[in-house]
Amino acid sequence: MPVPPEENIVRAICSDKWDGERIAPSLFVGSDTSVSRLAIIPLEEHWNLFRSYVEKPPERILMLIGEINVGKLQEIGRKHKSAVELTVEPKPESRNLAHAEIPQNITRGLANKICPELKLHHPPS
Amino acid sequence: MMTLLSSDCYHLHEGLSDEVPSSEVHRPAPNEAAQEELFLQKLGARGWGRIHQFRNYYGPGWGEGQGRSLSPRAMAAFCQFLETATFPSGCLPSVFLTDRGGLELCWENADGKAVQVEFTSEGAEYYLEEGEIESMVSHAKMKALAEQLSAA
Numbered sequence: 001m002p003v004p005p006e007e008n009i010v011r012a013i014c015s016d017k018w019d020g021e022r023i024a025p026s027l028f029v030g031s032d033t034s035v036s037r038l039a040i041i042p043l044e045e046h047w048n049l050f051r052s053y054v055e056k057p058p059e060r061i062l063m064l065i066g067e068i069n070v071g072k073l074q075e076i077g078r079k080h081k082s083a084v085e086l087t088v089e090p091k092p093e094s095r096n097l098a099h100a101e102i103p104q105n106i107t108r109g110l111a112n113k114i115c116p117e118l119k120l121h122h123p124p125s
Numbered sequence: 126m127m128t129l130l131s132s133d134c135y136h137l138h139e140g141l142s143d144e145v146p147s148s149e150v151h152r153p154a155p156n157e158a159a160q161e162e163l164f165l166q167k168l169g170a171r172g173w174g175r176i177h178q179f180r181n182y183y184g185p186g187w188g189e190g191q192g193r194s195l196s197p198r199a200m201a202a203f204c205q206f207l208e209t210a211t212f213p214s215g216c217l218p219s220v221f222l223t224d225r226g227g228l229e230l231c232w233e234n235a236d237g238k239a240v241q242v243e244f245t246s247e248g249a250e251y252y253l254e255e256g257e258i259e260s261m262v263s264h265a266k267m268k269a270l271a272e273q274l275s276a277a
Contacts, residue, residue: 024221
């Protein structure tokens with residue numbers, strides 16, 4: 001069962017994809033994009049969870065967490081000039097039970113529509 | 126005559142005895158100093174520092190396990206592009222490492238519209254927000270691409 005449109009998902013944004021000024025659109029380019037479901041694990045717990053497996057090498061630092069509503073993501077896909085029916089499929093993993101994937105191929109043009117819609121969360125001080 | 130026993134020999138600690146995979150060791154290229162000058166000139170200290178990190182610290186399997194280390198062919202294409210490219214006054218492009226070992230360069234043109242190029246081991250994929258153009262060119266066309274996008 002795909003993740004319902006009411007849910008919000010998050011994606012880790014590490015230092016290779018954020019330089020303090022811009023977010024790399026490649027954050028969403030390609031297929032099988034990893035995301036995580038806030039309905040399963042709350043945002044505040046995602047900081048330590050993501051850090052436990054994305055900060056490799058240690059120079060790769062979790063800088064931000066980007067949040068988007070699944071329904072909004074799907075709307076962006078449908079409105080794109082080459083419309084895509086985006087879905088979010090639950091793919092729980094032992095390291096992250098909230099893990100899910102967007103299986104469809106996301107082009108750079110579509111990624112450029114998704115990134116500005118992300119709600120950006122900074123690490124808690 | 127003194128006889129050496131095996132216990133007299135020095136044994137490297139087990140944790141230090143593995144050979145370092147050669148793919149994780151960065152060997153400076155002969156033209157590296159010129160490249161670094163180019164990065165500083167076109168991308169500023171931030172861009173220069175990021176490329177230094179990408180090629181020295183991001184080995185195979187970086188990130189969540191699937192990240193590829195920076196492709197030498199992508200790097201060569203990136204340098205060829207940068208030699209010709211010009212950017213709007215006051216604009217410092219951003220550089221990112223992609224999961225497939227490419228380099229992604231992002232900036233805005235004089236009208237504030239996004240211009241992006243991803244240099245891969247196969248070629249360069251580019252995107253122009255103006256007109257929503259997405260296309261790909263071979264490594265042989267880096268100079269022409271730089272001229273085209275500098276005027277975009």
